[in-house]
Amino acid sequence: MKCLILAAGKGSRLQQRGDSKPLIPILGIPLIERVIRAALEAGADEFYVVIGYQGERVCNFLRRLADRLAIPITPLVNDDWDKENGVSVLAARDVLHEPFLLLMADHLFDPNLVRALTTLTLGDGEIALVVDGNTRNPLIDMEDVTRVKVQDGPTKNKEIRSIGKGLADFTGFDTGIFLCCPAIFSALEQSIAKDGDTTLSGAVQALAAEGHVKAIPTDGFWIDVDDPAAFKKAEQALLNRLRDKPNDGPVARYLNRPISVRISRHLVKGNVTPNQISLFSFLCSLLAAGLFALGGYPALLLGGVLAQFASIIDGCDGEVARLKYQSSDFGGWFDAVLDRYADAFLLFGLTWHLLALEVNGWVLFTGFMAIIGSFMLSYTADKYDNLLRDRIIAGAKPGLRMGRDVRVFLIFLGAAANLVLPVLVVIAVVMNLETLRRVRIALNG
């Protein structure tokens, strides 16, 4: 599906962050790249970008992006970029002869909002607009947003009746996400010729008056990044989206993640790679294990704090990868391998700490069982999750989310409270029992 993106305007209200608005990086990635990547994820595969202000810089960036992502991106020049955005749409009149997506370079959105459009069939001369029905959406600048009024059409489908910034009677907001057909071009030409109205909304209003604008309702994420306040909100929204990972255990969710996203927010601005973050976290764990083995309470306490710090940093690699579109199977695997080594060294450091105080077979055995139990839990997790997914969906309990977050937090607590043996016992018992529970479920299934 073809996709037209408007990126010609000056964006004066964000000048403080960069002279070319589409190229302003938000959490490390330029706005226009985020829009193109989200559209790509939703199914668009051929891009046309209308450039204007600072056109050459945007054009150069797009050329490199097209190479990196191996997708076709065609720049279209709008010399009248200082007029309203309808003129930009007209720049595509000669190249788009079938239905196409129409997006704004400064509107970020969840790919699902676009996905809803890609399967839509338009009637003759019809266009469609994704409408945000949440009139209390805190991400919206009420002064500036384009409002729409949606009503039931003749066949009970939702239709847009009117659209405009000043609308007093409205039911939702224009997300700037359209599915258009070439009818939009003639509507724009008429709107300009008749009323001198160069806005896209003007042409949409004309089509709406004929009942030709479908409304696709949404309550998903989107934001118009128009001024510094919206920019901050958008950053925060992108960071918040990192925090709802279904696999996160309780410690990750309520303690580690809130801190790690704050750190990731700064890390994305540099050139640090996710793998480097994984390695740094691993080295911190190794150092913590060494401090445990060193003996004495101060070293033990310091090691505990360092281990917990490493566990928090361990969240940043995935966050940075997601924010900068650097996620990969290999990255996740590398992180998992380092985590297993880190866990083993931490538990071995604690065991050593106790054995240095007093050589005792039970301590040795407990340390061994804690190490093997932690390992087994990770070893069984993948296969258990895959094999039992259907059964869990069918209603079985997913069991303890006894992941690395909880394990390291227990180690931290044990070190801080100087209760090393009890913590090793707890880890040994809980980890092995949970492994046995998984085996039992798998066998009975």
Place this chain on the structure above:
Amino acid sequence: MKCLILAAGKGSRLQQRGDSKPLIPILGIPLIERVIRAALEAGADEFYVVIGYQGERVCNFLRRLADRLAIPITPLVNDDWDKENGVSVLAARDVLHEPFLLLMADHLFDPNLVRALTTLTLGDGEIALVVDGNTRNPLIDMEDVTRVKVQDGPTKNKEIRSIGKGLADFTGFDTGIFLCCPAIFSALEQSIAKDGDTTLSGAVQALAAEGHVKAIPTDGFWIDVDDPAAFKKAEQALLNRLRDKPNDGPVARYLNRPISVRISRHLVKGNVTPNQISLFSFLCSLLAAGLFALGGYPALLLGGVLAQFASIIDGCDGEVARLKYQSSDFGGWFDAVLDRYADAFLLFGLTWHLLALEVNGWVLFTGFMAIIGSFMLSYTADKYDNLLRDRIIAGAKPGLRMGRDVRVFLIFLGAAANLVLPVLVVIAVVMNLETLRRVRIALNG
């Protein structure tokens, strides 16, 4: 695809093994079940079985089998089962009106031989026969096999010219695996009416004379289980097929597997399940670890032997599962989980053995590194194998096959030679280096 199986004959030459030939178990599974399962694997999904001698017993078995496998199996009765096998084919005349597979209940084969037929398109009135071109096939009883002569047909396709037991001039053998069309029924009727010839070969010869029998060449596995000698050969062939597992390491291939298949040969005759075998092997390993920890050379030696025995038995669960069609993801997973525990306990037992002699930090550290290295190798194996499969196919070296077989064999050698520390050092170094090598390859990829 429909599949007709001839199971009416008496099979007098195998009477010593059971009064109903199709029901004679070979390595725990009745002949007819093996034939049906192999055809099912090759793509057949609707079965018709011609029964005769001991028809009721066979019929009862088929009813239960149809339930177990959730497939339709329709019995067809041939009261003249004491005549030749062509009469049995005629029992299906009224139910089969399209192309169908024709198989013999006493011919075992590799599913690939049948798969070659399921994609074949027959000309009008044509049938096809899989022909074994290996005239020195040691599994063949030269006195009894039906011989065929294959020649190039008019369009350069292979055609059967003549077929029969006595053929002096021949190029291959009748495997008893046919793709037929209803033309076979009229050919049989004519052959019986004209010459009184009730053999299937007679009808095939008549069709061959008209150039209507395609030859599909093979050098794959098949065997006619007709007498005690062939039965023994078939057993041995099925067992040998267990031995070419591409994932087997050197110790598994040349030491463990040859012994374990001999054990499995007996295990399949009982009601032992693969999971029970896994558990038994695990308990042996646990006992071996206990003997290591006990101290003293005799216990060490005994533990080493027991560990190696457990490693051999550990091959039987998979072998029995494959021989008795009991393989499952869960079974493999259960075995893998127990193996990880077993490895850890064996290495911990050895570490304990050394620490009991002399408390020494380096020994403790070496034992820890051996345990973690063994774990990491298993932990990384799955993902490494999956992630790197493409690259390995593309020419990269698959790396050390340093699996469990080698690890336990090293433990056995170390215990037998009373060189426990050197073996722990070797395991610690090799396992961790190989893990690091995998990580390095994955990151550079």
